[in-house]
Amino acid sequence: MNTVTLTVNGKPASATIEPRTHLADFLRETQNLTGTHIGCEHGVCGACTLLVDGVPTRSCITYAVACQQAEVTTVEGLDNDDIAAELRTAFSKEHGLQCGYCTPGMIVSARDVVLRMDAPSEHDIRIAMSGNLCRCTGYVGIVRAIQGVITARRARGIAAIPDGNRKILGPAGSGHAVPTTNGAEPRARVSSGPADTQARAQAAKPVSRPDADWKPQTTFTQGFTVAHPVDVVWDFFGNIGEVASCLPGASLAGEPVDGHVEGQIRVKVGPIAAEFQGVADVTRDDATRTGTISGSGKDKRSNSATRGLIGYAVRPGDAPGKTKVDVSIGYTLTGMLAQFGRSGLVQDVAGRLIAAFVQNLEAKLAHREQGQGGEAPPVITELDAGSLVSSVVFGRLKQFFASLFGRR
Template sequence: MNTVNLTINGKAASAACEPRTHLADFLRDTHNLTGTHIGCEHGVCGACTLLVDGVPTRSCITFAAACDGAEVTTVEGLDNDEIAAELRAAFMREHGLQCGYCTPGMLVSARDVVLRMQDPTEYDIRVIMSGNLCRCTGYVGITRAIQSVIADRRARGIAAIPDGGRAQLGPAGSGNAGAVSANGAAASKAVSAASATKAAMSSVPTARKDDGWKPQTTFAQSFTVAHPVDVVWDFFGRVDEVASCLPGASLAGEPVDGHVEGQIKVKVGPISAEFHGVADIARDDVSRTGTIEGSGKDKRSNSATRGQIAYAVKEGDKPGETRVDVTIGFTLTGMLAQFSRSGLVQDVANRLISVFVQNLEARLVHQAQGGAPESAPVTAEFDAGSLMSAVILGQIKGFFSRLFRRR
């Protein structure tokens, strides 16, 4: 049994529970907060949605122990909330509820829309609310209710708050509960690699003013190319050529004072996204280190991302080789956030980096032979769906291989 300490609806609360107890059951059974409804228990229907540290969270797939120290707000805690009160009135006025089972989670998600989005279209609202299912109303009344509240608040001069005023993004309860790894050795190795690369980056000038942003997912990677370190370092300074080695990436123009605009095309199954954004670039010729920090948004899926890549170019183990250490940190929100689970993302990123290295090697060889940079082949789109399928298939094969080896 674990003792979990939370701030629930503004009041300190604690209780013992099994490590496997999810937050919805913890609140309902231990604190009698039955306004949190449980539907699918798979994080699909959205009926159990509540706020953890101000972020809408599926409480049926969130362990209570993982939120130790967090602030939890259920639908009962929104009784005196201004936005929630306006939404309740609008839901009744627009016939946005019938049986009412989905309504608590629907109100929590709708409140987040009103809080964050300045002037969303009906389509925008339908997309962002698609994670909350209703089998009674057909969503028309719900959409109208949300639109009416937003329109009324904007008419009163109440603007949306970017990112909902959140200072920290991440999984439910992030920054409060200590993470316990099931694979201590692997985790220790990853942390050590990340720390070493981070130390190498400490002398790099910051490309963007520090605003307290922290990535949701971070991992370290290294690769080696069979070219001298001076050649590789010079190549990394030509941003347009580096971008052409990354599948789906392209620039809108030449960098100006370390600032560049561009886009990257991503395909995940039936979803095709085109992130348009900006990036700030910093390089240190003395230490041969650099950072690329940027953000972008796909209007079609209403997904947004922000990330930082820190790299260090070093002499390789063999003469004429170069080793590149990379630390990648990013945050993904919106429809595509469902694909941002760190383990799967790192496997996909490993394969993406492998493609990048192949393109880098081919371009350097091509240029060494006197070829023009623009004549090198470029991959037009990054198909994350096919990569994920390959990753998952590889994981399944690895599981059965280990299973039969033990017999």
């Protein structure tokens, strides 16, 4: 595994990846930048084109580790770019897009043409854009859009830059290598002992991204009521191990230390069984009876990763002896399991998962109140998210046909 640090759309981005990981997967799976599309994965179709140090680059055949310390700009990073803005308007006007799958790569390559070519003919533009394939438009609208933007910019006195600001020799992203001298330490060396091994292990640790820069992909709220006093429920939430045991498929790897805990949660989605291993930090405020759980985890088998932030508030319920718990959930899911991450389905599945959590919570609290020895075993130990998703889809289809035929 290698730790790669890049500047992506003006912000630092770092992740620990396999050496064979190409730049497109690095951006999509670790940075959630899905505007970079993957098509042929052979550098032919151009759908994955982005900018590395200002140069259009096929990200599906570029190793992420080869771009260490490079500046990468994806289509998301061109929101405020003047040329890209003009191209988006021109593509819309000239009907230069249909399905849109090739459009991110088209915009990046077209921007380079507008930047470099002074007064290209239609033939020149077609040659320059020949590395970007489109299966819908026939290219006529695309060529007209590019030619129109070039004509408009030259008319405003904006000259072309023939070299396109290319100042680094060699493959895109390769201009950041640090040369070694005769007295420099060689890149590969034999371990001198345990201290050397420990030092290299410390250096291999991934650089964490600042929490302030992370925003959840999807956020929603849930709430539930339990038939127990608010003080009892709040005290129970203070025991991380007990709370984890109420969540089907979750377990801790050890005792929490200063609010920091390691553990895993097993999720079954049809034939796919994933086990997310990760860490979480837990905070509580006794004055307001609120808390947060911030964590991240990864399943090695499916190469899926998730990061989430859960906030909860415990307050008296509508009746004596009852407690209302409000929960807000924000998460980001990447990798193979992201195909099950549509917010509507996730909310329905999360609702049923919370219902199972409440059943286990009620059973444990009742066990305590009755003064029985030992810990109460959970009522529900595992949920199959695949069957949940199927039931959700079936329920929605049933509602659709009921409304279609005027039935309830």
